[in-house]
């Protein structure tokens with residue numbers, strides 16, 4: 626019988642089937658290592674598996690009280706080290722282990738997720754190893770990594786391995802289209818992304834920045850102030866603003882003449898200001914508006 630394991634992750638049919646069999650089987654392991662290339666959905670799949678472990682019907686249905694609590698971040702027996710930290714230290718792991726060994730609140734057992742487990746320092750890995758050797762009853766530990774070789778062999782050998790694969794171009798294109806990107810850009814990004822959805826998102830964003838910067842620079846050079854302000858208004862966040870300004874600076878520096886050189890320097894300075902917490906819209910409008918006015922005077 627096929628599995629009812631619910632996951633929104635694209636592709637990974639082999640891994641999903643395996644996880645489905647684990648959920649319907651009668652021998653749940655205590656540690657699983659999701660491994661495979663970067664940006665293919667390992668952490669998301671591991672999270673969905675954690676949700677299925679919490680789910681009343683063992684599927685991750687999304688509708689039962691446990692799934693709902695899980696989705697709203699209120700499932701008391703789920704612990705995770707989902708941080709942006711470059712390294713996970715022994716203190717982080719100790720905290721996690723302590724919580725893992727407490728009695729489960731919801732009944733079945735504690736579930737812990739450590740994404741990008743290769744960030745664990747050697748000391749942290751050793752601390753974790755002790756838990757893997759004598760896991761608390763009912764506890765399930767989920768690790769993800771795109772470099773299993775950076776984990777202690779003693780850790781990987783105690784985990785059941787869940788292999789995730791690079792995504793096909795079609796899968797990546799479909800995912801980007803679902804996220805609202807147009808079909809042509811999605812296909813172009815998918816082609817260069819080497820099977821990684823995360824990489825494809827970055828490439829698509831780079832393309833959008835290039836197009837936005839080219840348009841912005843054209844409006845600045847043509848002295849069209851309302852259009853420049855409109856373009857400023859479309860910038861969503863600090864990081865996109867920084868990239869847009871840097872790319873526009875590059876376009877300015879490709880032109881000859883004193884004005885362009887000064888403009889490029891001004892734009893680079895603005896990119897730094899934006900990155901350093903200056904008021905976003907005000908900085909964009911002041912710098913780009915100023916350049917638009919001086920550009921028409923210069924022409």
Ligand SMILES: [Zn+2]
Nearest residue numbers: 680686689692
């Ligand atoms: Zn459920």
